[in-house]
Amino acid sequence: MVPLLRTKIELKCVIGIMIIVLLFNNSCIRPSLIKPFKNYSLPLQTVNLKTKGIYICEDNGESFFLYEDGKMQILGSYFIESWENSNKKIHDYLKGSIYYNSKDGWGHYYINGDSIFLQYFNRNGDEFYKRWIFEMNGNIITNSMIQISSDYSTLGNDAFNSNIGIYKFYDYENKSDSTKAWLIKKKWYRKNLHPDRKK
Secondary structure: OOHHHHHHHHHHHHHHHHHHHHHHHHHHOOOHOOOOOOHHOOOOOOOOOOOOEEEOOOOOOOOOEEEEOOEEEEOOOOOOOOOOOOHHHHHHHHHOOOOOOOOOOEEEEEEOOOOOEEEEEEOOOOOOOOOOEEEEEEEEEEEEEEEEEEEOOOOOEOOOOOEEEEEEEEEEEOOOOOOOOOHHOOOOHHHHHHHOOOO
C-alpha cells in the first residue's frame, strides 16, 4: 500500500514539474531566440524617412509603422484593394489588427545607405515559443516609399513572400502607442539599446 501511495505522489510531482516547465517556456523567450535581434543596438539613421504615418503595400495589403526613435510595429494585411486613403478609413481597417495599439508586433529598423532592415517579434499563442523574430529587408526608394525584397523567420530560417512588395507612406495621426511595447521593460533591451534610440 505504501509503495502505491509513493508512486502516486511521485506521479503528481512529475506532472507538476512538467506544467511548470511548459508555463515557463510559454511565458519567456529563450536567449537563443533573442540573439538575432540586433537592430535596437545599432546607430539610428533615418535619412529623412517619413515616420508620421503608416506604410502600406498596395500589392498585398501588408502594413507597418515606423517611429522616429527607430522602433517599428508590424500590423498585418488589412488593406484590401481600392481602399480609401483617409484617417478614418485607415483606422477602420486597423481595428482588425491584433497588433494595432497593443504590446505585440514591435521591433526596430536599421538603415545603412539606401538599405533598410526591419526586425520584429511576432506573437503566437499556438506555438511552443510565444515569440520569435521575423526580418524584412529591402531598399529605400524615396523618403515615402520602401521596397521590401526579403521576408523570413529567424526561428527556422524560413523564407516567406507575404510581406514582399513596395510600401507607400500615408499620413495617419493615430499610430500605436510605442510605450506599450512589451520589450521596452526587458533588462536585456534597456541594457543594449543604442543611445541614438533613447528618445
